Amino acid sequence: MTVRKKHTTIRDIARLADVSYQTVSLVINDKPGVSDKTRKRILRLMDEMDYRPNRAAQMLSTNRSNTLELIVVDVTYGGRLADSTKNMVRAARASGYGLLISETTLESLPDALEGAAARLVDGILMYAPRLRIGDQELLGMCDGIPLVRRDYVPGSKIAWVGFDQAYATRLATEHLIDLGHRHIAAIPPNADMINGYWRYTTWKNVLLEHGLEPGPAFTGDYSMQSGYEAAQQIIDSGQPVSAILVGSDNMAVGALKALRERGLRVPDDVSVAGFDNTELSSYTDPQLTTIDFKFASQDEMAVKYLLELIEDPQTELHQRVLMSDLVVRDSTRPLASPNSGER
Amino acid sequence: MTVRKKHTTIRDIARLADVSYQTVSLVINDKPGVSDKTRKRILRLMDEMDYRPNRAAQMLSTNRSNTLELIVVDVTYGGRLADSTKNMVRAARASGYGLLISETTLESLPDALEGAAARLVDGILMYAPRLRIGDQELLGMCDGIPLVRRDYVPGSKIAWVGFDQAYATRLATEHLIDLGHRHIAAIPPNADMINGYWRYTTWKNVLLEHGLEPGPAFTGDYSMQSGYEAAQQIIDSGQPVSAILVGSDNMAVGALKALRERGLRVPDDVSVAGFDNTELSSYTDPQLTTIDFKFASQDEMAVKYLLELIEDPQTELHQRVLMSDLVVRDSTRPLASPNSGER
DNA sequence: CCACCTAACTTGACCGTTCAATATAATAAC
DNA sequence: GTTATTATATTGAACGGTCAAGTTAGGTGG
Structure with missing residues (x-):
């Protein structure tokens, strides 16, 4: 097995180049004060000896780590x-x-x-x-x-x-409203997530602004499973729901499964919109309407x-x-x- | 804005504790040679001054970085x-x-x-x-x-x-064979991937072992889209295919979409197996048979x-x-x- | 009472850089 | 030909630790 060789240092180079090690430092950092001839010679030596500056030493003197x-x-x-x-x-x-x-x-x-x-x-x-x-x-x-x-x-x-989560949520919610939906449920991310809070409150506010009663809402943790469970709860709530705004494509995939299992067709019976525009959203059946975050x-x-x-x-x-x-x-x-x- | 304050060093602590800084070093590294009383005192001071050893300096002397x-x-x-x-x-x-x-x-x-x-x-x-x-x-x-x-x-x-990719692939391939499939296609990862090579050759060898002619195979790059395209090519090849072994759940999702679009039902018309056992594989319709890698x-x-x-x-x-x-x-x-x- | 030992510290050197201050030589200015 | 100027290079110190070797004080044994 190869043994860890001792690294060449700035001083090794200096000795070979017959200059002080500080001069080598100047070359390393591309600073002026070195003649072209010397600089070339040092650079060549550094290459030959495959010298690499010791980051720890640099950090120690510069107090920066890159x-x-x-x-x-x-x-x-x-x-x-x-x-x-x-x-x-x-x-x-x-x-x-x-x-x-x-x-x-x-x-x-x-x-x-x-x-x-x-x-x-x-x-x-x-x-x-x-x-x-x-x-x-x-x-x-x-x-x-x-x-x-x-x-x-x-x-x-x-x-x-x-x-801007409020903007995004408004976009999606108003899309559903524009389509004529009046009973819109939501599966936002858990409220302890900042995004969850904004998605939930914005969804609610937009509905209220439009004179609509917010539908049932159950939160999820971004996993497919949580979306699945939340959708089940929405269905089980017995409240009329013609559209669900789901807080991520991932959770939407879970919701799609729950709807499928309960015999509800998307989008015929229920419209579903997601967030994130992941690759997945083009491969679900049906393909997901979603918010595209870059x-x-x-x-x-x-x-x-x-x-x-x-x-x-x-x-x-x-x-x-x-x-x-x-x-x-x-x-x-x-x-x-x-x-x-x-x- | 808070200004980056100069950090306390081992010597600051030493001065306050009225010992040499080397003694402080002993404490930092939990080495013997320091009385309990002194050690306590130094530890307390380190805490009070919220001292943190400078990693760069440690790296420089130990030649290790953790x-x-x-x-x-x-x-x-x-x-x-x-x-x-x-x-x-x-x-x-x-x-x-x-x-x-x-x-x-x-x-x-x-x-x-x-x-x-x-x-x-x-x-x-x-x-x-x-x-x-x-x-x-x-x-x-x-x-x-x-x-x-x-x-x-x-x-x-x-x-x-x-x-063991050969083992995994054999497992999946023989599963399909055991189910009675005789025309088995594959969508392995691209051959420039080591896994792709093994999945492809193992798939082929297992079929040959069982006296079966390998079906069409088109590779993918793990994206859903590549699975989608490969599945289309398989279908378009016109060869009889009753099962497809797909090199990842992700690509399998793409394949499912392609089959769906062409009016082929899974598993009624075509069986599909994937690899990876991602969460996704339980949420597709139908749920995916897959290889579980831990x-x-x-x-x-x-x-x-x-x-x-x-x-x-x-x-x-x-x-x-x-x-x-x-x-x-x-x-x-x-x-x-x-x-x-x-x- | 003295030699010896050990626990508890201290001393000095070093790790590989950067940086500020200084020296040297060559060139230009007068 | 002396002096100022510049380009190039050197010197010494510092960064904040670790490590090996040395010192000191207190306790023990005979």
Whole structure:
């Protein structure tokens, strides 16, 4: 087995190039003060000896790590997270940063942040869909490290990048209303999720605005199973329902199954709309009407914003709100007029 | 905005505790040679001053980072990766390690590994479903850092943890044969994926063993769309097909859509079996027969194995092979004999 | 009472960089 | 030909720890 060889250092190169090691440092960092001839010679030597600067040593003297940390707080259902992670890793890397990922719960969030500080990360991305915390308290724990939440956190003046959930929900709800539905149920994400709160209240408010009585609502945790169970409860409630607004495509798939099992046809008997526009939504039967969130943009934007804050800590903190579109497919349709026949 | 305060160091604590800073170091590392009284005092001070050891400094002197790196090579379709990432992060963290994630392509793999070395990571996890490379070449790039591939790489003597793809494929294929199917098509992952190769050849060999002619096969890239397209091609091939073995649940969902569109009922006209046993497979219509891979075990095992290698670099490299189970649901059923007129 | 031992600390060196201050040589200015 | 200027390179210190070797004080044995 290969043995871990001792790495060549800046001094090894310096000795071979017959200069002081500090000169080599200048070359590494592309700083002026080195003649072209010498620079070339050093560069060649670095290549030959396959020298790599020791990041730990660099970190120690610069107090920077060129690393970001993504802290995931209290996320139980993995689903979408995977792709977002990839997006952020990519975006960070594109700017020469590494991305460390850590998971934590609300209680140990302070530890997680301390850990990040100890690791000298240059910035923190936080994905914490349930975290409701005062700005000051959160900033206090960050020890001055720039932070961007990749979440919709209305009311917080901390930097965040998120989709306007109220807008999205209104879009979907009004779509159903426009189709003539009057009895609209909902399966929003659990209320402890910030998105869940907004999806639920907006759904309700929009209905009320239109003079409609909100239908039954049962929450889910983004899993297909929770959507399945919630849909069952809606059906079992006995209340008239001609449309269901489901808080994710994933849960909508569960709801579709429940409706199928109970003999209800979509969209003939019940219209269903989802959120997220995942690939799945084009492959259900019928294909799902859904809200298209451009998660890739959100991920990338969060990283970019964080990098801006790192570059210039004086940047005024602000919030970046993204809008979404409605994608109408086959799971929603105009309410069949009373005693309409079917094929 | 909070300003990044200068961190307290070991020397600050030492000064306050009226000992040398080296003594504080002993306390940090739980080493003997410090009286209980002093230790307590130092610990209390560390707490009060909320002191955190500077990881960079530790790394610099110990040449270790307490960090693992997951290198993802040439993975285009994210899907499952998300959860695996989480599993590994969790497993690593449970042993006091952080997990850095990086993505790369085959060409820049050497760079990625050099980067890992520069970061002083203690071990490397590699997820590289398409990477075929000589053991020596790969080890050579690793610079002596322990490496575990989280993949099925038969033929490689490097440490890896993977599911026996031949076993899994045989399980699924023989299930279809046992049901009486004689015309079995396949949608394996692309042949450039190691799994794809094994799924394809095993499928073919098992059929031949049983004296059956392999049906049409078209590969996919794990996306629903690729499954959809492959299924269309199978249908369009005009060859008789009563069952399709699809290389992932995801692609199977695509295949189901294609069959649906062409008026073929599952399982009445065509049986479909998938791989992965994702949550989705219980929510399709009909529910999917599939191969259950315990990915969580694989992820965890890969991390544990790597940690063992780090602890004791003399550990004999070996391969850990995991087996899978068949989960029979509603998408496969015995070939209806009256209709087909063959056995 | 002295030699010896051990527990509890301290000393000094080092890890591989960066950074600010300084030296040197060559060139330009007068 | 002296002086100022610049480009290039060097020196020394610092970053915050770890580690091996040395010192000291107090207790023990004979």
